[in-house]
Amino acid sequence: MMFFKIWTQHHGSTLLCVCYRPQWQGREPIEFLHTHLDRLLQQYSCNHTVIVGDLNQHLVARAFEELLTVYGLTNHVTFPTHISGSSLDPVISDLPEGVVTCRPLGAVGSSDHLAVLSTIHVAGLRDVPKKRTNWLWGKTNWEGLQDALRHTPWNNILTGDVDTQVRSFTSTIHSLQRRYVPTHTFMVKTTRPAMVWVQLQSGSR
Incomplete structure (x- = not known):
């Protein structure tokens, strides 16, 4: 997991988590987020969170759904992201509806996943006169x-x-x-x- 803090004007600060959960790893990454996400948001003064990556969430569907429910998160990826037809690369966030949009870009190199382009619409900072x-x-x-x-x-x-x-x-x-x-x-x-x-x-x- 890697965490980044994004500063924006309209939505304050957003905590970005980039995560890879291998198929064999079990629920641990999801449980880590479930346990520590509130503390991370508070510690780094973030108003919102965005979580992206290859989570293979179909193998830990119950833990994944619990995470979404507890934190009021929405998975903005509604299309397949793997050549098998599965959606394995979610983009989940608590940002308001319409702020985050996602679309597939196609396969990259030898990857069996599709690249996902996520666009977050935020207001730019106004310069001081x-x-x-x-x-x-x-x-x-x-x-x-x-x-x-x-x-x-x-x-x-x-x-x-x-x-x-x-x-x-x-x-x-x-x-x-x-x-x-x-x-x-x-x-x-x-x-x-x-x-x-x-x-x-x-x-x-």
């Missing part, structure tokens, strides 16, 4: 700037090691630039949140 300054170079007082540069005491400014001189030179130029080059300051408007597509694939060899 930022202040931007445009320098109006066309309205620059070039004569004043040139005169200021000629009368700047460079011998007193450019002292110390190379790094110190570069910082002093840059600071002086910026100071003169602010004095002789007009500016226009405005707030950059935020764009409408985009749709973020989280794509997950499951399947094993």
Whole structure:
């Protein structure tokens, strides 16, 4: 099992579990989730959970159904995911209906499973408005700037090691630039949140 934390704006944080339950392993992986899922959600401050992988759940159908019932989970894979016609690669989640959609992509390499594409529709994070300054170079007082540069005491400014001189030179130029080059300051408007597509694939060899 591997666990990941996904941050989204609309649904908060989601705990993603990627799991492989070999046919011979029995109920242990399902029972681990049944026992520890609440603690993991609380420990990592997750609002929702998504579980994907090759669970071979047909062999532990009762434990699998109990997990879904106890945690209010839905299996969004309603199609075969194995060449035998069985559905062995569930995508289960407690996210609201319509947020998660799944579809088969076909076999990959020598795998006897189909890859499953799961799309989770979540709102993108809105950027914080930022202040931007445009320098109006066309309205620059070039004569004043040139005169200021000629009368700047460079011998007193450019002292110390190379790094110190570069910082002093840059600071002086910026100071003169602010004095002789007009500016226009405005707030950059935020764009409408985009749709973020989280794509997950499951399947094993």
